[in-house]
Amino acid sequence: MAATAFNGSIGALQSRGYVGNSALYQECGNSSLRLTSKGFQFDLGLSGKERHFSRKRGFCLIQASSSQTTVSNQVSTPLNNTKVDSPKKSSEAALILIRHGESLWNEKNLFTGCVDVPLTKKGVEEAVEAGKRISNIPVDMIYTSALIRAQMTAMLAMTQHRRKKVPIVLHNESEQAKSWSRVFSEETERQCIPVVTAWQLNERMYGELQGLNKQETADKYGKEQVHEWRRSYDIPPPNGESLEMCAERAVAYFKQQIEPQLQAGKNVMIAAHGNSLRSIIMYLDKLTSQEVISLELATGIPMLYIVKEEKYIRRGSPAAPSEASVYAYTKNLARYRQKLDEMIH
Ligand SMILES: O=C(O)[C@@H](CO)OP(=O)(O)O
CATH class of the missing domain: 3.40.50.1240 (Phosphoglycerate mutase-like)
Incomplete structure (x- = not known):
């Protein structure tokens, strides 16, 4: 599974639905953290609080969930080294x-x-x-x-x-x-x-x-x-x-x-x-x-x-409307989810 660079915080990943109820955090180097969740891997640049968080726990498994995921390992990452926020034309x-x-x-x-x-x-x-x-x-x-x-x-x-x-x-x-x-x-x-x-x-x-x-x-x-x-x-x-x-x-x-x-x-x-x-x-x-x-x-x-x-x-059947992993499939879906959340909240 290939990791990808993501320009943003863990919170940003969470709010976009890439990181759900269970994620594996692993320190790799001084300022980066590798996060594995729902079959995806992200390398996160860390700052302040987040670096402290990862140092303290080193290698930790966050609270596991009951929600099933339909992501398979076929797709390595939706981000492809691109910021989620930067709109890019795609035929996905x-x-x-x-x-x-x-x-x-x-x-x-x-x-x-x-x-x-x-x-x-x-x-x-x-x-x-x-x-x-x-x-x-x-x-x-x-x-x-x-x-x-x-x-x-x-x-x-x-x-x-x-x-x-x-x-x-x-x-x-x-x-x-x-x-x-x-x-x-x-x-x-x-x-x-x-x-x-x-x-x-x-x-x-x-x-x-x-x-x-x-x-x-x-x-x-x-x-x-x-x-x-x-x-x-x-x-x-x-x-x-x-x-x-x-x-x-x-x-x-x-x-x-x-x-x-x-x-x-x-x-x-x-x-x-x-x-x-x-x-x-x-x-x-x-x-x-x-x-x-x-x-x-x-x-x-x-x-x-x-x-x-x-x-x-x-991708199988989305188990629930809150099935976050669905939005990790493509950049467009991730952007859509973000816009929807902004519109509604
Ligand atoms: O009766 C039908 O038109 C179909 C679908 O309900 O039946 P079957 O499952 O037997 O193909």
């Missing part, structure tokens, strides 16, 4: 994926596919909870499927966002719809998050299984056959889409419409479905058709990726 971006909360047909254990079923009360609560987990992560654009359960999830999640920008569904289906939904204030537009709805992100079309009970179908056709229909890569359910067919539209849409936004540094949230997201994750994580069989997504759990130099770095 955050990508949040959320499978919709529980729907009324999830609850009844029915194959849903492209049938447009709303959320249950539990699904609403899951979406709100998901929103809390990502409430500190910047969102510039939202993509949802054309189905109400994904749209409800996105909107409910955004009610929890600290930045309080207003998600606005774009209506580009006709020239009239476009012109009738125009906003005439640039300032108001800046306070909005465009929401693009796309059928290509819809759940995989389940064909003649739509509306059938999953357990009864397994009893009738056998557990293995039903598992093949539900999870295999290239075997479609009767008259429906296989995951491969679903990927042909969902991943193509992701590459054509969403990837360019990420490459331009926009932070994107996608609210979609078990199988359309499985196909996108297969692309992001370069999973094989064998590996994707065991990929299962829970309802209402946000997953974070950092997009850096055209690579997707999976």
Whole structure:
């Protein structure tokens, strides 16, 4: 793990969220302190009180925490020898994926596919909870499927966002719809998050299984056959889409419409479905058709990726809004967190 120079105090690191509940401080030389926290390492120049603190304790472990961290050692440091405060253009971006909360047909254990079923009360609560987990992560654009359960999830999640920008569904289906939904204030537009709805992100079309009970179908056709229909890569359910067919539209849409936004540094949230997201994750994580069989997504759990130099770095699910380590992933996120804190306090 490479250490990096940081021009600031320990307090500054703490307030930016790089140092959380547990950190290993180690003196290295007269005036510097090496700090290891959340899989990151920083060399701190010390002055006065801080030098005294480190001398006194030498090598110490600060109070351990119960909060889990999703940082992995893949990323050595977010700072790259740059001051956190100095703004620098970067094409790093955050990508949040959320499978919709529980729907009324999830609850009844029915194959849903492209049938447009709303959320249950539990699904609403899951979406709100998901929103809390990502409430500190910047969102510039939202993509949802054309189905109400994904749209409800996105909107409910955004009610929890600290930045309080207003998600606005774009209506580009006709020239009239476009012109009738125009906003005439640039300032108001800046306070909005465009929401693009796309059928290509819809759940995989389940064909003649739509509306059938999953357990009864397994009893009738056998557990293995039903598992093949539900999870295999290239075997479609009767008259429906296989995951491969679903990927042909969902991943193509992701590459054509969403990837360019990420490459331009926009932070994107996608609210979609078990199988359309499985196909996108297969692309992001370069999973094989064998590996994707065991990929299962829970309802209402946000997953974070950092997009850096055209690579997707999976960061798992932020455990809580106070999950400080999320902001150590990129300089932009660190700056955003700092600004947000300044705005709110
Ligand atoms: O019924 C569906 O549309 C999907 C998602 O709920 O089910 P499965 O998990 O079987 O792919």
